[in-house]
Amino acid sequence: MGVVIDAHLVVRRGAFTLDLALTAAPGEVVALLGPNGAGKTTALRALAGLTPLSEGHLHVDGEPWHDRPAERRAVGVVFQDLLLFPHLSALENVAFGPRCQGVRRREARRLAAEWLDRVGLADQAARRPRTLSGGQAQRVALARALAVRPRLLLLDEPLSALDAHTRLTVRAGLRRHLAAFDGVAVLVTHDALDAMALADRLVVIEDGAVVQEGTPAHVARHPRTDYVARLVGLNLYRGTARGHSVALPGDTVTFNAAEALDGEVFLAFPPSAVALFRTRPDGSPRNLWEATVGGIEPHADQIRIHLEGPVPAAADVTPAALAELRLTEGDRVWAAVKAAETHAYPA
Template identity: 90%
Template sequence: MDLVIDARLVVRQGAFTLDLALTAAPGEVVALLGPNGAGKTTALRALAGLTPLSEGHIDVDGKPWHDRPAERRPVGVVFQDYLLFPHLSALENVAFGPRCQGMRRREARRLAAEWLDRVGLADQAARKPRTLSGGQAQRVALARALAVRPRLLLLDEPLSALDAHTRLGVRARLRRHLADFDGTAILVTHDPLDAMALADRLVVIENGSVVQEGDPAHVARHPRTDYVARLVGLNLYRGTASGHTVAVGTEGVRFDAAEALDGEVFLAFPPSAVALFRTRPDGSPRNLWQATVGGFEPHADQIRIYLEGPVRASADVTPAALAELRLAEGDPVWAAVKAAETHAYPA
């Protein structure tokens, strides 16, 4: 398979080391996810030439880039706060990159006008950044990044400055533009919705190293760390499987899972699958344990309840169900999960 980028990024900064192998194909959008301090922005800066490599290489279209200065790398960057030039119009902001590449002023302005039209801002060309909405500024920043005809498009939290309503429309528009881009786009984000909606592949980084990689659907179904589980909204445990039975924790709690496996596994189920009871339920639910209410938190139109005990878990209930249960922090409860909603996969 032809690759736009084939890189190993090793950056040492004090006690922190980023060591990231990264490949991407033409037209592919790769999202880098991870907690604060994981190394995502360091990776982006290394690709852009703003942070030097301690070791490794960056090959783009089969040619080495790691020795090139930043200004000689055909990279487009959309920064978190867009960093538009406040004294320039939207048109001149977009024309800035082509002008730096040696394009004549008239031709650069013509190209900038074409890009503003492509992002739906042809009628905003004369406006200064301070008069633009957040969504409009984001589109000007994207047009500016693409106007230099980059092989590599770097997007650093490109939607984080937008309110929730604006973000929805801009995300959809950004996806359409990325689908037309024939280079490679690397997206850094904390938002799982942005990653799932925009990326073809997720690369999850923790403490400078890759902990999981794959297409969004696979990562969402099979998290391999607590961070990824929280990101996709699953309860996650590591245990030992024998057939459909998985032993979890140090107190011998056992779960029945939908899959039959043997050996070390991960076990996962969504908070919405957890049912809560004030007294032990009738019958013999197979995945049943005692817990203590550790706290509450609004979660969309549900209430997320954090359970303490031999198995720590999150459970989502409706406000009406919470009122009916009359739960308070510290109350004992019984928790149950159906085996059909409890999934195991190899560790």
């Protein structure tokens, strides 16, 4: 089938420039991931035709789309606030797109009913959006976007408005519908879990430019920016490798990594791999450094300790270990990390 989308989106607005190259194959789900203000939503609006391109192009199925207004693009959009028309019922919301495409009223309503059934809301067809729960409204919005048979499905923070429990079920449903969708789905999110769970490929944007791209598994293990590292919960450093040995700038600490490389590398390890000691442990001086306790906070069923000093890091310890160490903010500690959990990859 080949490529569905071939895009080079350039949007300039004041001092901000979005410059994003994007290709995707049929059936692929791409997540645009990035901090607030990175340009994710701008990219989505540019794909939808709601924001004009300053430069670049957008081809979908080989056809140029960049000159088409939104209403002539086969897109379906699930907006962040859903934007279900408040004066129309769930059914009429879903039938709106088909009606605009010239489908007769009766047929459009039948199609809409079918879509509502598919998202499990057949019995809510007559309800107005404001009487629906968050999860139901989200599913109506998805049905409305899919009912126009789009080639490009765009989802802007599709789960952000939902509470944690609803999120779980809606995410599962969304995953099923995305799997069944034969066009390209582009998902904008700042939530790593949503991105990992839903996308085949992550594209990380910071300040309007792509900083990292890859499968969720790859990105999760090989973050290349602090933002991504924080997102996937890893400590990330840059250093110089010689074989298994990786020296951080200024030779503060030297790590032993699982991989043998040469030259500039990224070094990453999870907070759970860090062990803390009150006194300097015996043995190899490698993978060992002294730090100051900067902050202590609960993190899932662990305690996360933020370490400050030349090698800032996050360390997760059990509550029992914390009690034993009797740590408070400002204490000096020694931190050690296992070589087997320390990964290096080329920068």
